[in-house]
Amino acid sequence: xxxDDRHYLPSHEWVKTDGDTVVFGITxxxxxxxxxxxxxxxxxCDLPEPGRKLTQxxxxxxxxxxxxVADLNSPVAGEVVEINKTIEDHLQVLAKDPWDKGWLIRxxxxxxxxxxxxDAEGYEASVGxxxx
Amino acid sequence: xxxxxxxxxxxxxxxxxxxxxxxxxxxxxxxxLEEVRCVRKRVGLFDLSHMGRFNLTGPDAVxxxxxxxxCYCARIPIGSIRYGLxxxxxxxxxxxxxxxxxxxxxxxxxxxxxxxxxxxxxxxxADGFEVTxxxxxxxxxMIALQGPLSEESLARVTExxxxxxxxxxxxxxxxxxxCPNVRVSRTGYTGEDGxxxxxxxxxxxxxxxxLLEAGQASxxxxxxxxxxxxxxxxAGMPLYGHEIDAEHNPIEAGLKFGVSFHxxxxxxxxxxxxxxLHAAPSRALVGLVTDGKRVPRQGYALFDGEGSVxxxxxxxxxxxxxxxxxxxxxxxxxxxxxxxxxxxxxxKRQACTVVDLPFYSRKRS
Numbered sequence: 001x002x003x004d005d006r007h008y009l010p011s012h013e014w015v016k017t018d019g020d021t022v023v024f025g026i027t028x029x030x031x032x033x034x035x036x037x038x039x040x041x042x043x044x045c046d047l048p049e050p051g052r053k054l055t056q057x058x059x060x061x062x063x064x065x066x067x068x069v070a071d072l073n074s075p076v077a078g079e080v081v082e083i084n085k086t087i088e089d090h091l092q093v094l095a096k097d098p099w100d101k102g103w104l105i106r107x108x109x110x111x112x113x114x115x116x117x118x119d120a121e122g123y124e125a126s127v128g129x130x131x132x
Numbered sequence: 133x134x135x136x137x138x139x140x141x142x143x144x145x146x147x148x149x150x151x152x153x154x155x156x157x158x159x160x161x162x163x164x165l166e167e168v169r170c171v172r173k174r175v176g177l178f179d180l181s182h183m184g185r186f187n188l189t190g191p192d193a194v195x196x197x198x199x200x201x202x203c204y205c206a207r208i209p210i211g212s213i214r215y216g217l218x219x220x221x222x223x224x225x226x227x228x229x230x231x232x233x234x235x236x237x238x239x240x241x242x243x244x245x246x247x248x249x250x251x252x253x254x255x256x257x258a259d260g261f262e263v264t265x266x267x268x269x270x271x272x273x274m275i276a277l278q279g280p281l282s283e284e285s286l287a288r289v290t291e292x293x294x295x296x297x298x299x300x301x302x303x304x305x306x307x308x309x310x311c312p313n314v315r316v317s318r319t320g321y322t323g324e325d326g327x328x329x330x331x332x333x334x335x336x337x338x339x340x341x342x343l344l345e346a347g348q349a350s351x352x353x354x355x356x357x358x359x360x361x362x363x364x365x366x367a368g369m370p371l372y373g374h375e376i377d378a379e380h381n382p383i384e385a386g387l388k389f390g391v392s393f394h395x396x397x398x399x400x401x402x403x404x405x406x407x408x409l410h411a412a413p414s415r416a417l418v419g420l421v422t423d424g425k426r427v428p429r430q431g432y433a434l435f436d437g438e439g440s441v442x443x444x445x446x447x448x449x450x451x452x453x454x455x456x457x458x459x460x461x462x463x464x465x466x467x468x469x470x471x472x473x474x475x476x477x478x479x480k481r482q483a484c485t486v487v488d489l490p491f492y493s494r495k496r497s
Contacts, residue, residue, distance in 0.1 A: 038162060043426075
């Protein structure tokens with residue numbers, strides 16, 4: 001079971017509330033899809049500048065592996081307040097720990113509603129078929 | 133989806149399986165870049181049993197190949213191999229192939245994804261030729277050893293054949309892993325020294341395991357299609373569906389070495405338009421390198437200022453070159469070493485520099 005302290009998009013992003021901000025990341029499933037379990041196969045992650053306003057569902061960045069590139073989609077609307085600088089040069093951190101140290105960006109959300117997102121159980125179900 | 137005879141070997145070795153050309157194949161066993169380095173420095177083992185294999189026999193086998201393929205089959209010495217293409221009447225290829233010439237047969241190796249189309253094309257153009265096509269794809273497993281330590285690895289399990297005497301693009305038969313009369317060719321798709329061997333399907337698993345064991349002392353690892361793609365791109369070798377396809381001809385792709393306009397070869401399908409192109413090409417396939425971290429990928433657009441000038445055919449992270457590399461067609465005036473063009477990376481521009489192909493060529497001993 002994936003962590004149930006956060007919400008998910010079917011496109012494998014997670015969002016976790018942390019005080020009056022939220023943190024975005026991607027799931028272990030997304031990492032596995034991109035890198036096939038090889039952390040060094042992740043080559044690039046493009047994150048937005050702090051201050052950028054994101055709408056719900058908007059592509060805020062891209063992540064790229066040796067063989068694939070994927071959009072990063074915003075689970076909620078808000079303003080980017082911080083990015084995880086470590087990630088851009090050390091993608092292994094994301095590969096090793098997508099749930100905590102591998103967070104991507106911190107956002108001040110326009111509102112706190114998460115009802116449009118999947119909970120952990122819903123996300124499990126959505127990747128269940130693809131998980132084999 | 134089709135499975136090779138070695139299908140069940142891959143996952144226990146860590147293989148991640150993907151669909152490729154209608155087959156379920158290992159894309160990688162470990163990190164792709166490590167697999168590339170393994171082949172450049174040591175030796176890698178590849179399951180290539182998805183490749184199509186056709187054996188042509190009959191008195192007109194050679195003449196038939198000279199009608200449908202771009203290379204000059206009648207001039208291939210017995211025991212040698214040549215690269216060629218099966219072309220449409222436009223000159224643009226249906227596939228690219230290897231042609232093995234024996235005394236009494238011609239053996240063709242074709243791309244997995246095109247094998248059905250190739251077979252149909254060949255049969256459709258066989259009228260008037262006394263030739264029989266036998267599809268041996270399911271009867272033979274195909275395994276490659278690639279890398280500088282290929283010869284020492286394969287020699288440990290080979291009898292009745294002196295591999296050191298087998299020249300590049302030559303083939304012979306010998307006993308490999310106890311299996312007699314195995315076709316062994318000094319060929320490959322990586323730019324390294326290496327061998328491709330063809331043995332009966334029921335011997336495949338035993339041979340695969342013996343080869344891995346024999347290669348242990350040489351640092352051999354199994355290598356997936358991901359690294360194979362990077363290796364062939366570094367070596368400047370085309371891949372159907374990328375550098376060549378129904379819209380891209382072999383001349384502008386730089387494959388003239390596989391195209392014969394020899395008078396005695398006679399007319400062959402696609403000859404006239406390719407001769408015209410050879411006299412007056414309008415674009416050329418070039419190599420590109422970029423200093424950016426982002427990986428060039430097929431379909432990315434190229435710009436010279438505001439004008440669109442081409443698209444990426446193939447791209448990869450190249451551990452051998454130490455940069456990201458790509459191929460693309462550019463108009464001749466831009467297809468010059470040192471020319472800088474911009475690549476559109478999903479909305480962002482990245483400068484790329486034209487370099488000579490191949491990106492990498494091994495030092496021949």
